[in-house]
Amino acid sequence: xxxxxxxxxxxxLLDEEEKxxxxxxxxxxxxxxxxxxHWQTVVQPLGWDREHxxxxxxxxxxxxxRVARYRVEQEQASSPAGTEGxxxxxxxxxxxxxxxxxxxxxxxxxVIAVAIVLLVTLLIPPLVxxxxxxxxxxxxxxxxxxxHSALVQYESRYKERPGPEREGPLAWxxxxxxxxxEAGLLSADVTVVCPARPMPxxxxxxxxxxxxxxxxxxxxxxxxxxxCYGYYLGYMENNELRRLSRRVLEKCCDSVxxxxxxxxxxxxxxxxxxxxxxxxxxxxxxxxxxxxFYGGHVxxxxxxxxxxxxxxxxxxGRCAAGLSPDDAVLAPSEMPPLP
Amino acid sequence: MFEExxxxxxxxxxxxxxxFREGVTEAFGVLVRRYHRELFGxxxxxxxxxxxxxxxxxxxxxxxxxxxxxxxAERPFRPWLYTVATHQAIDAMxxxxxxxxxxxxxxxxxxxxxxxVSLTSMVQSAAPDPSDSLDEAERRQWVRASxxxxxxxxxxxxxxxxxxxxxxxxxxxxxxxxxxxVKSRLHAALVRLQRMWSNRVGDMGGSR
Numbered sequence: 001x002x003x004x005x006x007x008x009x010x011x012x013l014l015d016e017e018e019k020x021x022x023x024x025x026x027x028x029x030x031x032x033x034x035x036x037x038h039w040q041t042v043v044q045p046l047g048w049d050r051e052h053x054x055x056x057x058x059x060x061x062x063x064x065x066r067v068a069r070y071r072v073e074q075e076q077a078s079s080p081a082g083t084e085g086x087x088x089x090x091x092x093x094x095x096x097x098x099x100x101x102x103x104x105x106x107x108x109x110x111v112i113a114v115a116i117v118l119l120v121t122l123l124i125p126p127l128v129x130x131x132x133x134x135x136x137x138x139x140x141x142x143x144x145x146x147x148h149s150a151l152v153q154y155e156s157r158y159k160e161r162p163g164p165e166r167e168g169p170l171a172w173x174x175x176x177x178x179x180x181x182e183a184g185l186l187s188a189d190v191t192v193v194c195p196a197r198p199m200p201x202x203x204x205x206x207x208x209x210x211x212x213x214x215x216x217x218x219x220x221x222x223x224x225x226x227x228c229y230g231y232y233l234g235y236m237e238n239n240e241l242r243r244l245s246r247r248v249l250e251k252c253c254d255s256v257x258x259x260x261x262x263x264x265x266x267x268x269x270x271x272x273x274x275x276x277x278x279x280x281x282x283x284x285x286x287x288x289x290x291x292x293f294y295g296g297h298v299x300x301x302x303x304x305x306x307x308x309x310x311x312x313x314x315x316x317g318r319c320a321a322g323l324s325p326d327d328a329v330l331a332p333s334e335m336p337p338l339p
Numbered sequence: 340m341f342e343e344x345x346x347x348x349x350x351x352x353x354x355x356x357x358x359f360r361e362g363v364t365e366a367f368g369v370l371v372r373r374y375h376r377e378l379f380g381x382x383x384x385x386x387x388x389x390x391x392x393x394x395x396x397x398x399x400x401x402x403x404x405x406x407x408x409x410x411x412a413e414r415p416f417r418p419w420l421y422t423v424a425t426h427q428a429i430d431a432m433x434x435x436x437x438x439x440x441x442x443x444x445x446x447x448x449x450x451x452x453x454x455x456v457s458l459t460s461m462v463q464s465a466a467p468d469p470s471d472s473l474d475e476a477e478r479r480q481w482v483r484a485s486x487x488x489x490x491x492x493x494x495x496x497x498x499x500x501x502x503x504x505x506x507x508x509x510x511x512x513x514x515x516x517x518x519x520x521v522k523s524r525l526h527a528a529l530v531r532l533q534r535m536w537s538n539r540v541g542d543m544g545g546s547r
Contacts, residue, residue, distance in 0.1 A: 004522030007529065013500055013507045042533045046501055048475070049482040052380025056393055060375050064368060066397045067404050297390045 001025055006036050010043065058134045065135050136196035137284060137300055140266065143191060144229075144292040147264055150185040152296070157183065160245035161263065163234050164337050169210040169218060173233055174226020174333025176264075182206045192227025194266055194283045202227055226333025228283055230267040230312065233329045233337045235322035241337055242325070244294060249325055259295025262328040266290055268304070268312035268319070270332060279304045279312070291330075352416035360407065370416075371400050377503070378424055384498050385428055387487055395431050399424040418509040421499065425513055485535050493528035500525050 001022070008014040009022040026032050056062075155161050162179035165171050170178075180186045181204045193201055202224035210218065234241045242248075249258055266281035266289035280303070281289035288302035291311060304312050314322045314329045321337040322329050331337075347355065347369045359366040378399065382392035402423050410419060486494060499505045499513060500521075511518045 002522070004526045007525060008507055008522065011500055012504070013510075013525075015506065015508060039529065042529050042536075043501070045478075045482055045536060046486075046532075048478040049486075050502070052376055052502070053383045053389075055375050055379035055396075056389075059379060059393060059396060060368075060372055062393075063371050063375070063397045063400050067367070067401055070401055070404070299390075 001032065003035070003039070006032070007039050007043075010036060010039050058137070061131055061134050062138055065131065065138060133196075133284065133287070136194075137290060139195035140283070140290045141298045141300070143195065144264060144290055144298045145296070146187070146190040147229075148292055148296045148298075150180050150187075150190060151263065153185050154180060154183055155245065159247060160243045161232070163232060163243040164241075166241040166338060167336075169213065170207060171336045171338075172222045172226075172333065173231045173331035173335045173337075174222065174224075175207070175210070176231045177204045177225050177227065178207050178210060178221075182208075192225070192229060194228035196266075196285075197228050197283045199228070222334040224333065226267075228267050230265050230281075230330035230332055232261075232263045233319075233321045233331045233335065235325050235327060237324075241321055244325065257326075259293060259297075261294040261326055262291045262306060262309070262311045262330060263294050264292040265311060265330045267332045268330065353412065356407065356410060356416060357412065367404065370403075374420065378420065381421070381498060381503050382424060382428055384483070384486070384502060385425075385495060386432065391431055391435070395424065395427045398427045398431075402427060415509075418505065418512045421503070421505065421509075421513045422515075425495070485532060488535070489528055489531055493524050493531065496521055496524040497528040497532075 005014070005018065005022050009019060009026070012019075014022065026036060151161055162176040162183075164173055164175050174192075177186065177192050186204070191201060192204070193199055203221070204225045205213070205221050210221065213221065232244060234243050236242070244261065244263065246258065266283040269279065269282050269286075278286055280286040283289065284300075288300050289304070289311075290298055290300050291306070292298050304310055309326065309328060310317075311328055311330050312319060314320055315327050316323065318339070319329060319331050319335055320339055347358070347363075347366055350358065350366070350369070352370065352373070355366040355370050359370075375396070379392055379396050382395050382399075383389055386392050386395065399420070403420065406423070410416070486497060489497065495514070496510060499510045500507075505513065507518050507521050510521045514521065
């Protein structure tokens, strides 16, 4: 008998007929029993990691939202020009017993509605709100991932990430948007507006325009160009303001896990908003914020502290450049690195 | 006669697919919910990256939705689902330009003195008998790192057989290879693990 049959018997991988055949052979042979025992011993440590890793809490709804978005896009692509909204769901089989036409004109509403139809067994009012919030979070995460691509391309071209200068017209957090735009890296897919906080897309000037702008115009751009996101202010080293750069950091900072440095996130609350909240971004109703890390992953975190690092304040408790590369400070558009 | 009412949660997978095709839209949500822990676990083990597993999981069910017309009603759903998921996972790795075992050096754990260590070094340093020095979480990481160190084909076969509980025949369908090849890969995977874990594995106190 081949060893794989014994392994198959042990792990229940055989069909019924094979299982009976192996069982009767085992009953007649002590040698086979000893070999089975051997494989049991080999397999045993695997049991220490038997449990499946827990899925993210929003995986179920995020998956249905993705399917729903596809469904809506497909429906809109096949609709005659000028009509909005799917006429009937689903496309397989007969139409359901209700229509989505009434009042559901906006695409986001449609996507959410389709997702709920896919999961109607859990149709309770809080789910509608939750689905809407999770959809916004999802769009926001996708947006930050697009920013990551732009930031990586910028770094490969200029050998460092975009970021504010120490002083002058480029000394504010949101200048990253101007630098990316000037480098031709802000595509139509990327927006500085968080989908959860709809507002008109701001005007993003070039760095050259910033240099020649009037004081009023510059103040307006500083306030608006960085949009709804907070961006890495830089860090101080030998009294110099530094930007993130893989080349430099890998040489000098063995202890820093570069991939885990936060580089961008939903913007922090402004001073006028702070007393009312828990320190989380206002973009997602202060439930938390999406954070883009240097390594390219994006996580929704429910606290503005990640480990020991406060992502909106440096180790001195100030919204200013960090004291080391991993002392990330993600500041709203208008904030200078050295206030 | 009317068909007897049966809650969707109690329907077999294949029944849910049939109902969905007949217009019972929420049957799809029941399928996603039924598999979301199991399939996510498979993808995270295989890809070694939680965010990638999340993305591939979503793509898998989008593919299932798009390809339901190709699904043959007389065949079991579960191996078909794993086939779709496995193809999606392989595509994702190709797009990212990496092999999953590379992630061994990406996964970092905080060592006892606060230093960062890769899982590769954990496997190397923990052998031959991790039960002496590792707590439950560390043992789990140690096993995961050992499995992640296997060559991709052996690792995938082991995960499908041991962790996902698919039978030889089902694994052959998922991977599109003969049953004999599945058997030899699983055997080879366990021989390699045995080598990694040394002959003293038998003395370890397992929790299974």
